[in-house]
Amino acid sequence: MKISFILNKKNVEVDVSPSMRLLDVVRDVLGLTGTKEGCGEGECGACTVLVNDEPYNSCLTPIINVANKEVMTIEGFRETKSYRIIADAFASQGGSQCGFCTPGMILATYAVLKKNPHPSEEEARLALSGNLCRCTGYQAIVDAVMLAAKKGIEL
Amino acid sequence: MINHFVPKNLKEALTILNKHDCYIMNGGTDLMVQKHVSTGLLPKFDKDVLYINNLKELDYIKKDEEGIHIGASTRYVEIENSPLIPNIYKRVIKEIASPNIRNMATISGNIANASPAGDTLVPLVLNDAEVVLTSANGERKMKVDEFVYGVRKIHREKNELISEIVLKPQELSYFYRKVGSRKAESITKVSFLGGVKIENKVIKDFRVSFGSVAIKTVRNREIENKYIGRNINELDINEVINDYAPLVTPITDQRSNKEYRHKVAMNLLKKFVMDIKEGGINE
Ligand SMILES: Cc1cc2nc3c(=O)[nH]c(=O)nc-3n(C[C@H](O)[C@H](O)[C@H](O)COP(=O)(O)OP(=O)(O)OC[C@H]3O[C@@H](n4cnc5c(N)ncnc54)[C@H](O)[C@@H]3O)c2cc1C
Ligand code: FES
Numbered sequence: 556m557k558i559s560f561i562l563n564k565k566n567v568e569v570d571v572s573p574s575m576r577l578l579d580v581v582r583d584v585l586g587l588t589g590t591k592e593g594c595g596e597g598e599c600g601a602c603t604v605l606v607n608d609e610p611y612n613s614c615l616t617p618i619i620n621v622a623n624k625e626v627m628t629i630e631g632f633r634e635t636k637s638y639r640i641i642a643d644a645f646a647s648q649g650g651s652q653c654g655f656c657t658p659g660m661i662l663a664t665y666a667v668l669k670k671n672p673h674p675s676e677e678e679a680r681l682a683l684s685g686n687l688c689r690c691t692g693y694q695a696i697v698d699a700v701m702l703a704a705k706k707g708i709e710l
Numbered sequence: 711m712i713n714h715f716v717p718k719n720l721k722e723a724l725t726i727l728n729k730h731d732c733y734i735m736n737g738g739t740d741l742m743v744q745k746h747v748s749t750g751l752l753p754k755f756d757k758d759v760l761y762i763n764n765l766k767e768l769d770y771i772k773k774d775e776e777g778i779h780i781g782a783s784t785r786y787v788e789i790e791n792s793p794l795i796p797n798i799y800k801r802v803i804k805e806i807a808s809p810n811i812r813n814m815a816t817i818s819g820n821i822a823n824a825s826p827a828g829d830t831l832v833p834l835v836l837n838d839a840e841v842v843l844t845s846a847n848g849e850r851k852m853k854v855d856e857f858v859y860g861v862r863k864i865h866r867e868k869n870e871l872i873s874e875i876v877l878k879p880q881e882l883s884y885f886y887r888k889v890g891s892r893k894a895e896s897i898t899k900v901s902f903l904g905g906v907k908i909e910n911k912v913i914k915d916f917r918v919s920f921g922s923v924a925i926k927t928v929r930n931r932e933i934e935n936k937y938i939g940r941n942i943n944e945l946d947i948n949e950v951i952n953d954y955a956p957l958v959t960p961i962t963d964q965r966s967n968k969e970y971r972h973k974v975a976m977n978l979l980k981k982f983v984m985d986i987k988e989g990g991i992n993e
């Protein structure tokens with residue numbers, strides 16, 4: 556079935572089953588491998604993408620659910636000013652080690668700060684509670700979110 | 711061959727359901743996990759699939775004299791942000807899964823999935839909420855409490871879908887606790903909701919529901935009625951515990967054992983009754 560949506564600000568059309576996971580469409584059909592698969596069950600957030608500017612787990616999203624919507628992956632988000640601020644904060648606070656969770660963490664950070672530009676540490680932790688990291692122990696990630704909040708992301 | 715139906719509107723969806731026995735795909739946060747095979751492979755379905763999450767006609771929250779109507783494809787995030795929704799539902803929903811999942815998942819999916827750990831069932835049952843079931847032949851209403859009758863068991867005919875949920879706001883003060891392990895994937899081990907209305911120390915309304923401790927959400931009107939009309943000074947904690955103890959019949963699974971669950975459920979009930987006696991339910 557032909558399904559169109561907007562990916563990283565460009566119109567795309569794919570010819571796939573409506574049941575195909577958004578994650579597989581992005582990685583395998585469209586070749587954008589910045590979005591990662593960790594658990595494949597909605598529990599780790601490595602596969603986070605933005606849909607109409609809200610974070611979704613692309614491993615649980617049948618592609619038809621985003622028909623005609625705006626999808627942004629880390630590749631598209633890299634072109635924004637918010638990305639620079641968040642990525643710099645992750646780099647300076649040591650919020651990324653192996654990097655596997657990082658694309659998801661960065662998009663989740665953007666989503667928190669968009670809703671709540673000055674979160675408390677507790678609020679930041681709650682907002683990132685669906686994103687797992689096996690390396691950092693989280694404190695460095697929370698520090699990065701707080702630093703990005705201080706600098707102020709541009710929306 | 712498995713058909714995948716993507717209807718343009720509700721009428722078309724109902725026409726399809728009248729002819730085909732389908733899985734109904736909404737936000738997908740349960741169904742995509744259940745049908746997942748492995749990376750790069752399509753989810754595996756053993757019958758046709760009907761996709762309803764994009765139907766604009768089912769995406770709404772509105773209020774009238776009957777109650778608050780939530781369309782079937784309305785997502786948790788919209789419910790959390792709506793000024794029309796009673797606080798107790800927002801409290802329960804804020805503790806479900808992670809922000810990502812709440813951006814995708816629906817309350818109709820939570821009801822139809824009929825898991826004993828379905829968190830919205832606890833307030834829906836306690837507050838007498840209803841589901842509206844719609845087919846090409848018309849619609850009918852049913853209390854959520856009756857609609858879900860066991861583990862993954864619902865009174866849905868093959869040609870029906872849940873088109874909306876009707877919340878019935880109540881004048882109650884609530885005490886809610888969800889006990890799970892880790893915030894984002896915390897499949898509930900035990901949840902408890904008590905609702906009470908007290909005037910001049912007399913109990914005018916008294917309701918209790920438990921999640922995850924039996925094949926479906928526990929609520930018992932007979933016990934509740936017994937306590938309506940009582941003075942809070944005559945409310946005996948042990949009497950209440952003894953009334954509810956036999957209804958709480960949890961199982962042991964990988965998340966928790968049944969003794970622990972029973973104990974936690976009873977402790978939460980005890981706390982609720984103690985708070986009533988001290989005049990302090992205010993959440
Ligand atoms: C990581 C993770 C954490 C979770 N945490 C929680 C939690 O804390 N608490 C909790 O309660 N749940 C939790 N869930 C389960 C799930 O997110 C909820 O049950 C959610 O509300 C399901 O909604 P959905 O729209 O995604 O349903 P779907 O997956 O689309 O559908 C679920 C079921 O309902 C049926 N269905 C859906 N809509 C309709 C309709 N309109 N009419 C008839 N049948 C319909 C489907 O056929 C299917 O059987 C979690 C899931 C994941 C993956
Ligand atoms: S891969 Fe999607 S949440 Fe883990």
Ligand code: FES
Nearest residue numbers: 652653688689690
């Ligand atoms: S940096 Fe390795 S998983 Fe987070």
